[in-house]
Amino acid sequence: MSALTPTVIETRKLRKVYTPNDIAVLALDDISFAAEEGSFVSLVGPSGCGKSTLLQILAGLISSSSGEVLVDGAPVRSPMPGKIAVVFQDATLLPWKTVIENVEFPLEIQGVRSAERRQRADAMLSLVGLADFGGRHPHELSGGMRQRVSIVRGLAQNPRIILMDEPFGALDEQSRLKMGKELLRIWSKTGKTIFFITHSLTEALFLSDVVLVMSQRPGRIVDVIRTGLPRPRTYDMVGSAEFGAARNRIWKLIGGDQTDADAGLTGL
Amino acid sequence: MPKPLVLLTQAGFVAAVFAVWQAAITLTLVDPTILPAPATVFAALAGLLRSPDFLSNAGDTLLRIIAAFLIGAPLALLTGVVIGENVNIGKSVSPFFNLVLAVPQSIFLPLFTLLFGLGFTEKLMFGITHVFFVVAVNTVAAVRHVSHEHVVAARSFGASRWRIYRSIYLPAMAPHVMTGLRFGMIFNIIGILLAEMYASQTGLGVLLMQWGESYNVGKLMAATIFISVMTIGMNEMMRIWEARLGRWQHSANRE
Numbered sequence A: 001m002s003a004l005t006p007t008v009i010e011t012r013k014l015r016k017v018y019t020p021n022d023i024a025v026l027a028l029d030d031i032s033f034a035a036e037e038g039s040f041v042s043l044v045g046p047s048g049c050g051k052s053t054l055l056q057i058l059a060g061l062i063s064s065s066s067g068e069v070l071v072d073g074a075p076v077r078s079p080m081p082g083k084i085a086v087v088f089q090d091a092t093l094l095p096w097k098t099v100i101e102n103v104e105f106p107l108e109i110q111g112v113r114s115a116e117r118r119q120r121a122d123a124m125l126s127l128v129g130l131a132d133f134g135g136r137h138p139h140e141l142s143g144g145m146r147q148r149v150s151i152v153r154g155l156a157q158n159p160r161i162i163l164m165d166e167p168f169g170a171l172d173e174q175s176r177l178k179m180g181k182e183l184l185r186i187w188s189k190t191g192k193t194i195f196f197i198t199h200s201l202t203e204a205l206f207l208s209d210v211v212l213v214m215s216q217r218p219g220r221i222v223d224v225i226r227t228g229l230p231r232p233r234t235y236d237m238v239g240s241a242e243f244g245a246a247r248n249r250i251w252k253l254i255g256g257d258q259t260d261a262d263a264g265l266t267g268l
Numbered sequence B: 001m002p003k004p005l006v007l008l009t010q011a012g013f014v015a016a017v018f019a020v021w022q023a024a025i026t027l028t029l030v031d032p033t034i035l036p037a038p039a040t041v042f043a044a045l046a047g048l049l050r051s052p053d054f055l056s057n058a059g060d061t062l063l064r065i066i067a068a069f070l071i072g073a074p075l076a077l078l079t080g081v082v083i084g085e086n087v088n089i090g091k092s093v094s095p096f097f098n099l100v101l102a103v104p105q106s107i108f109l110p111l112f113t114l115l116f117g118l119g120f121t122e123k124l125m126f127g128i129t130h131v132f133f134v135v136a137v138n139t140v141a142a143v144r145h146v147s148h149e150h151v152v153a154a155r156s157f158g159a160s161r162w163r164i165y166r167s168i169y170l171p172a173m174a175p176h177v178m179t180g181l182r183f184g185m186i187f188n189i190i191g192i193l194l195a196e197m198y199a200s201q202t203g204l205g206v207l208l209m210q211w212g213e214s215y216n217v218g219k220l221m222a223a224t225i226f227i228s229v230m231t232i233g234m235n236e237m238m239r240i241w242e243a244r245l246g247r248w249q250h251s252a253n254r255e
Helices: A051-058 A099-109 A114-127 A143-155 A173-190 A201-207 A235-239 A241-253 B003-026 B038-050 B052-085 B087-102 B105-116 B120-144 B148-156 B161-198 B204-213 B217-245 B247-254
Strands: A007-018 A025-036 A040-044 A066-071 A084-087 A161-165 A193-197 A210-214 A221-226
Touching: A007 A051, A007 A193, A025 A051, A025 A066, A025 A193, A025 A221, A040 A051, A040 A201, A051 A161, A051 A193, A084 A143, A084 B148, A099 A114, A099 A143, A099 B161, A114 A143, A143 A161, A143 A173, A173 A201, A201 A235, A201 A241, A210 A241, A221 A241, A235 A241, B003 B038, B038 B052, B038 B217, B052 B087, B052 B120, B052 B161, B052 B204, B087 B120, B105 B120, B105 B161, B120 B161, B148 B161, B161 B204, B161 B217, B204 B217, B217 B247
Parallel strands: A040 A193, A040 A210, A084 A161, A161 A193
Antiparallel strands: A007 A025, A007 A066, A210 A221
16 A cells, blocks of 8 residues: 555546436536555445446446546546456346356457356356356355355456445345455455445445545545555454444444444444 | 146046037937037048148148248337337337237228238238237337346446347347247237138138038037147247246246
């Protein structure tokens, strides 16, 4: 995290206006931040504040109304396969394909030859302990396993940047932290830059180097928190005083009980 | 219930129908000129299958059915995709499709004979209209079933528009489209036979009407069985294909 680490993602004054039924709605306003190469950056904020919209703009899936996104200094205007991979919720695994076919699907689109495709998919599935499930269909797997497949599908593309949109949102709190640790393990092995959206403050603090805090709509970045927690992260850090203080600070920033931001985390 | 037992019960049911039928004849409960014995009907059926005249009429009917399907189904698929993909076209056109489906198409038959005569063209047009609407409506529904999230994911992988149609739309739509095609075929057969029975020079429908009006019940029933078996066979073939294309769906829904 030194000043010498190059910036890999940068946004400059991003603004997004939607006009459903001819009424303009400001979804995102003045979003400027930079993410360093190999860092783990989380974005937290209340539901409906535009987190997913921002992710889709970063991914080149939708365009911003003004401002720009730079990846390695070059503007992003359309999806950048091979450079940016997106991990969606598990619903985006194709139900008619097997697990390994799902992992291979982006590689197939990106023109990777079939033997190499299979080998990369196999290797990635082994990394998350799903080597024996390649021939199954997504519906035969548990929610957590599907989510691991979804992550592997992103990683197998060997991108520099992985954008994750509430990837563990559908999991219970325990599986969520477990998956988080799993993700950190993979991340430390691969050195990717991860941009991670979540509405769980605990999850964001536990995983990240930097937490971007977003306000209610229109989404603005109201704080940038460097967690400063040592790695590897352990579960007992979650109970520490610094952790609690950081969480309370974010909690106040995003408007406390007006949000669902830390729903279900009181037991931790 | 185990599968062999199910099959046995079903076979028993068919046997019971024939047994009751035969008993009604043996006990002279019905007039054999109105309802001939099963053996008589099967003898008539064997005769029909050797009759060049019957087979030529059957060939004419089959040709009309296939031609109407081959023209009507692709047209309907194309229309369905355009309507399903384009929200604005869909909004303005879809209601009409549903309204048309509510009107019994049989009432247009006299109009069709006036417009297109009594020959091949009239049967073809009547068949096509029967195929078209049901397939189009099902195709629109199939397009609406394509998951937006799957499309977005594929775009993020760098998929082209064409690739998205091929790898996302096609497999997602296939089971629904197949259901539409199967119903289109059933409606098509209804339409063609109806047109033949109403006014025609050739075709199975003509024979049915002739034999019915002349009390030739043996041949009438034999032809009825022949048509039933053919249509059941066709429907089952399409149903098996439909089930195969939709296997992922059923197993995914079971969860």
